[in-house]
Amino acid sequence: MTDTHSPSAAAILRLLPDALQQLSAWQARWHDYELDETLRVPDAQAQAVLGELLTRLQDNYPFWHPSYAGQMLKPPHYVASLAYFLAQQINPNNHALDGGPATAQMEIEVVAELARLFGYDQHLGHLTSSGTVANLEALWVARSLHPDKAVAFSSEAHYTHGRMCEVIGAQTQTIAVDGRGRMDLDDLRAKLQAGGIGTVVVTSGTTALGAVDAIDQVMALRREFDFRVHVDGAYGGFFKLLAVEGTQTAAGASLLEAETAAAFRAIAESDSVVVDPHKHGLQPYGCGSVLFRDPAVGRFYQHDSPYTYFTSNELHLGEISLECSRAGAAAAALWATLKCFPLTADGGLGAILSKTRQAALRWAALIEAAEQLRLVIPPSLDIVNFYATTRGLTTSAISELTHTVFDALMHDTAHPLYLAKFNAKPGLLAAHADLQWDTSMLTVFRSVLMRPEHLAYVPTLHKRVLEMLAAAA
Numbered sequence: 001m002t003d004t005h006s007p008s009a010a011a012i013l014r015l016l017p018d019a020l021q022q023l024s025a026w027q028a029r030w031h032d033y034e035l036d037e038t039l040r041v042p043d044a045q046a047q048a049v050l051g052e053l054l055t056r057l058q059d060n061y062p063f064w065h066p067s068y069a070g071q072m073l074k075p076p077h078y079v080a081s082l083a084y085f086l087a088q089q090i091n092p093n094n095h096a097l098d099g100g101p102a103t104a105q106m107e108i109e110v111v112a113e114l115a116r117l118f119g120y121d122q123h124l125g126h127l128t129s130s131g132t133v134a135n136l137e138a139l140w141v142a143r144s145l146h147p148d149k150a151v152a153f154s155s156e157a158h159y160t161h162g163r164m165c166e167v168i169g170a171q172t173q174t175i176a177v178d179g180r181g182r183m184d185l186d187d188l189r190a191k192l193q194a195g196g197i198g199t200v201v202v203t204s205g206t207t208a209l210g211a212v213d214a215i216d217q218v219m220a221l222r223r224e225f226d227f228r229v230h231v232d233g234a235y236g237g238f239f240k241l242l243a244v245e246g247t248q249t250a251a252g253a254s255l256l257e258a259e260t261a262a263a264f265r266a267i268a269e270s271d272s273v274v275v276d277p278h279k280h281g282l283q284p285y286g287c288g289s290v291l292f293r294d295p296a297v298g299r300f301y302q303h304d305s306p307y308t309y310f311t312s313n314e315l316h317l318g319e320i321s322l323e324c325s326r327a328g329a330a331a332a333a334l335w336a337t338l339k340c341f342p343l344t345a346d347g348g349l350g351a352i353l354s355k356t357r358q359a360a361l362r363w364a365a366l367i368e369a370a371e372q373l374r375l376v377i378p379p380s381l382d383i384v385n386f387y388a389t390t391r392g393l394t395t396s397a398i399s400e401l402t403h404t405v406f407d408a409l410m411h412d413t414a415h416p417l418y419l420a421k422f423n424a425k426p427g428l429l430a431a432h433a434d435l436q437w438d439t440s441m442l443t444v445f446r447s448v449l450m451r452p453e454h455l456a457y458v459p460t461l462h463k464r465v466l467e468m469l470a471a472a473a
């Protein structure tokens with residue numbers, strides 16, 4: 001009999017009964033009780049509501065399928081889903097050890113693994129509910145150390161940095177980017193020289209382009225200027241796995257460019273780093289993380305909780321976190337995932353990321369070979385940006401074609417395909433000298449190839465784009 005479920009759903013169906021049985025056996029150690037009548041829902045009603053929910057959930061794009069190659073979105077691995085669901089039946093709160101000793105311990109373990117990944121010898125860190133909150137914490141600590149100085153980040157940095165600096169009342173400075181979307185080091189140097197910058201936020205994988213700032217070279221500027229370095233690796237942080245010497249494709253080439261790999265290796269010298277397990281770490285939403293290289297920054301978190309912690313004098317995660325309640329289930333899910341997919345270059349998560357990276361390289365090569373398509377910049381990680389020239393080189397015509405083909409691909413009933421769009425500014429496209437600018441920005445296709453299945457699917461994506469372009473010509 002063939003399984004009619006999606007591969008993930010089928011795995012969940014296979015694994016869930018035994019796991020639930022083990023959970024129930026443990027729960028049965030307490031004497032029986034009845035679900036209170038106020039909590040009961042007739043099965044028929046629950047079924048009807050869930051049925052309605054599933055109908056409403058159909059208003060979604062197929063994030064689990066390789067035909068979805070748009071935004072930074074994918075469902076968690078089924079091991080993460082199962083672990084989250086099982087832990088959620090207990091619903092531990094990782095604010096304090098009392099709230100869930102097991103998941104607090106798991107959080108400490110996975111955070112130590114993340115610290116090892118980035119090369120921090122010692123660390124203070126924890127999971128957060130998102131990359132935004134994780135970055136907020138790092139910026140808050142940075143501001144506490146340099147209260148009168150500005151936070152600098154590039155124009156391609158995540159938009160939340162500016163917003164979070166407003167929250168913490170920190171001044172900001174925006175640094176220009178070079179032709180590959182990386183922080184422009186000459187502009188950074190000039191602004192450091194002018195004085196007043198206390199912290200530089202570098203991005204190891206920008207959200208739009210996957211550009212990796214030259215962290216090693218920013219670090220080198222610390223010989224001349226005194227500033228903190230915070231690395232925003234919310235999206236790209238896990239690519240550190242591929243930055244070891246000797247990671248090779250079958251063809252023998254290194255998967256990351258040498259300068260990208262050097263940037264990742266320099267994270268070891270940064271003051272703080274953020275990575276989102278809910279982006280490239282196979283986790284459900286609600287899982288970011290922040291790590292500090294100097295554990296002494298824990299002093300900034302000191303607070304007098306009116307509630308007493310009764311279990312131990314050990315460190316409580318709530319005492320080194322801006323947030324209070326956090327899902328212990330998120331730590332359980334990440335812990336279980338890293339047991340199956342360790343943070344190694346050749347197996348585990350590294351094997352997945354090498355495929356997503358190869359998918360980007362494969363599509364970039366096809367785009368470069370296609371007369372009617374152009375890369376915006378060569379991809380540094382697994383995000384590809386490109387545009388079509390079949391209607392000429394005015395930016396209005398190219399942008400319009402992007403919108404038309406984007407819609408046509410998505411609404412094709414026989415074989416829909418989902419990409420994203422990005423509005424590129426002229427500075428980024430300076431090397432594309434023949435573009436005729438009659439708009440302020442150029443709308444291009446953007447594709448995040450964050451599933452390993454994308455590697456085999458790239459020729460299909462490419463073929464469909466060319467077909468839709470021909471139809472739109």
Ligand SMILES: *Cc1c(COP(=O)(O)O)cnc(C)c1O
Pocket residue numbers: 129130131132133135158160203205206207232233234235236276288
């Ligand atoms: C996604 C992202 C963020 C924000 O993280 P959330 O988890 O969405 O809050 C910050 N920085 C970068 C580079 C990102 O890609």
